[in-house]
Amino acid sequence: MIEQLRVQPGLRASLTTRDTRETFGLDKAAGKAKRKELVERLSVLQQRLYAEHERSLLLVLQGLDASGKDGVIRQVFTGLNPQGCRAVSFKAPTSTELAHDFLWRIHAALPELVRSASSTAPTTRTSSPCGCSASCPRMSGRGARAT
Numbered sequence: 001m002i003e004q005l006r007v008q009p010g011l012r013a014s015l016t017t018r019d020t021r022e023t024f025g026l027d028k029a030a031g032k033a034k035r036k037e038l039v040e041r042l043s044v045l046q047q048r049l050y051a052e053h054e055r056s057l058l059l060v061l062q063g064l065d066a067s068g069k070d071g072v073i074r075q076v077f078t079g080l081n082p083q084g085c086r087a088v089s090f091k092a093p094t095s096t097e098l099a100h101d102f103l104w105r106i107h108a109a110l111p112e113l114v115r116s117a118s119s120t121a122p123t124t125r126t127s128s129p130c131g132c133s134a135s136c137p138r139m140s141g142r143g144a145r146a147t
Contacts, residue, residue, distance in 0.1 A: 001025075039079035046080050056111035060103070086111070 001024045007013045026034060049055060061069040077085055088109040097105040 035075065039076065042076070043079045043081075046084055050081075050084055058106075058110060060106060062102075 004022075004024060023031070049057065061072055063069050073087060088106075090105060093105060
């Protein structure tokens with residue numbers, strides 16, 4: 001199922017080519033069982049991320065009002081430790097935000113990156129911690145780390 005949903009690096013995601021009625025061969029009962037299995041897996045992965053103190057995970061849910069974003073959060077994150085999660089809601093974009101790509105305003109809300117204790121020779125970063133251009137709000141120094 002994951003291969004059918006994966007967007008390959010370098011390619012653009014195209015929602016217009018996806019059938020909104022696709023069930024990936026799962027009926028409701030099988031979907032609930034699979035979700036339970038995956039929520040348990042997410043819990044283990046969350047514990048590993050916390051233990052390693054090296055990476056963060058960003059999940060962006062974009063959709064119209066009443067498109068099910070809250071339900072996804074409620075169902076998928078039910079098995080995770082809430083102290084390790086943060087939800088940020090965005091309203092209509094400002095004119096400044098509209099002048100940039102659609103993820104630009106999200107960059108300021110990115111999870112803080114943990115500094116590596118083994119980093120002894122910092123170098124200058126030419127892009128933000130999230131990999132975008134120097135115009136990213138994260139380049140202001142808040143949350144930036146040397147690599």
